[in-house]
Amino acid sequence: MKDWLRDLLVDPVERQPLSFAEGRLVARNGAYYPVVEGIPVLLPADLPPTHRGAMRTVKLVSMARQGLPIDLIDAVNLREALKEQIRREVAAGSDAAEAVIRRLVPLSNGFGYRDLAPGDAIPVPRFPERGGGESLLDIGSSWGRWTIAAARAGFRAVGLDPMLGPLMAAKRFAANNGVDVDYICGDARCLPFADAAFDRTFSYSTLQHFSDQDCAVALGEIARMLGPDGLSTVQMANWAGVRSLWHQARRGFRAPARFEVRYRSLPQMLSMFSAAIGPTTARSIVSSAWGCRRPTPAICGRRRGWPAPSPSNSSGWPRRFRRCDREPTACSCTRPSNRAEMIAQP
Numbered sequence: 085m086k087d088w089l090r091d092l093l094v095d096p097v098e099r100q101p102l103s104f105a106e107g108r109l110v111a112r113n114g115a116y117y118p119v120v121e122g123i124p125v126l127l128p129a130d131l132p133p134t135h136r137g138a139m140r141t142v143k144l145v146s147m148a149r150q151g152l153p154i155d156l157i158d159a160v161n162l163r164e165a166l167k168e169q170i171r172r173e174v175a176a177g178s179d180a181a182e183a184v185i186r187r188l189v190p191l192s193n194g195f196g197y198r199d200l201a202p203g204d205a206i207p208v209p210r211f212p213e214r215g216g217g218e219s220l221l222d223i224g225s226s227w228g229r230w231t232i233a234a235a236r237a238g239f240r241a242v243g244l245d246p247m248l249g250p251l252m253a254a255k256r257f258a259a260n261n262g263v264d265v266d267y268i269c270g271d272a273r274c275l276p277f278a279d280a281a282f283d284r285t286f287s288y289s290t291l292q293h294f295s296d297q298d299c300a301v302a303l304g305e306i307a308r309m310l311g312p313d314g315l316s317t318v319q320m321a322n323w324a325g326v327r328s329l330w331h332q333a334r335r336g337f338r339a340p341a342r343f344e345v346r347y348r349s350l351p352q353m354l355s356m357f358s359a360a361i362g363p364t365t366a367r368s369i370v371s372s373a374w375g376c377r378r379p380t381p382a383i384c385g386r387r388r389g390w391p392a393p394s395p396s397n398s399s400g401w402p403r404r405f406r407r408c409d410r411e412p413t414a415c416s417c418t419r420p421s422n423r424a425e426m427i428a429q430p
């Protein structure tokens with residue numbers, strides 16, 4: 085971990101500086117936090133998780149404390165049948181981190197990606213803007229697609245997520261691809277960093293899963309992270325989008341439970357963000373699958389080595405375009421879109 089980042093870490097409960105001793109982080113009150121495969125785990129023990137999958141982190145930490153080895157494939161929350169497939173793929177020569185990420189992609193990034201096959205390149209998007217060395221915290225990073233995208237765009241990027249398994253895959257994947265990023269296992273509601281630690285915060289498809297109460301706490305934490313010139317960018321579902329309405333209709337417009345998406349209206353989001361952070365603007369984010377614009381390869385920063393169309397591709401589009409098709413991008417489209425990007429400044 086880089087020195088600048090280590091200096092910013094605090095105990096997530098007391099917000100006091102941490103010292104590093106014997107491979108772990110020690111709080112002033114004597115509590116200690118493990119570092120697993122180079123990832124500090126800074127989760128408060130008594131905070132109920134927003135996603136029950138984070139409970140696995142507790143088990144992994146306890147294994148790490150006992151000095152037991154942690155198997156990457158076991159560490160992720162996937163069905164046993166999927167894990168068996170991954171093991172077979174790895175036995176056939178695939179990289180374990182990539183094999184795990186190929187299974188995480190459809191779960192964390194939308195079912196537009198569900199046909200990723202062994203050997204397919206991992207779809208890393210292009211970050212929507214260029215950075216000039218500013219520090220950026222990607223909240224709810226999972227396997228790190230936006231963390232990597234931000235680092236490639238010139239930010240000093242740090243990914244944060246409460247699920248240790250995906251972060252382990254993220255760290256190995258970034259290292260294998262020569263991308264300089266750090267990952268912290270933590271919770272958006274008690275970020276383990278000092279006040280004004282970051283120039284930028286970014287979060288995609290994460291706060292939309294939080295209850296209003298958890299969302300307000302997380303937004304308060306984002307505000308705390310940013311200095312006076314800071315900027316927060318958060319993508320969330322928009323209540324009024326056609327696909328959003330379809331999803332809500334499918335669940336009978338009932339109140340969301342557990343980690344289900346909360347569909348909020350733009351005025352509701354604007355008021356939450358401006359109350360917690362400061363002046364906020366909203367932009368439409370359009371997935372071209374809904375026809376606002378034709379797909380362009382530039383949207384997703386396509387890398388060399390994208391797979392050739394496969395027999396499973398029956399849409400008529402070359403497969404690489406179908407993937408790009410699902411990459412959302414900011415757009416000046418005025419029709420109600422499924423996603424909104426909230427840009428807030430303290």
Ligand SMILES: C[S@@+](CC[C@H](N)C(=O)[O-])C[C@H]1O[C@@H](n2cnc3c(N)ncnc32)[C@H](O)[C@@H]1O
Nearest residue numbers: 134135192224225226245247271272288289290
């Ligand atoms: C739909 S995924 C989005 C992942 C990533 N942002 C992306 O776009 O690829 C939601 C992520 O939020 C993470 N998450 C769940 N609860 C969280 C919390 N309390 N704090 C931070 N992240 C959380 C999940 O572990 C998951 O990785």
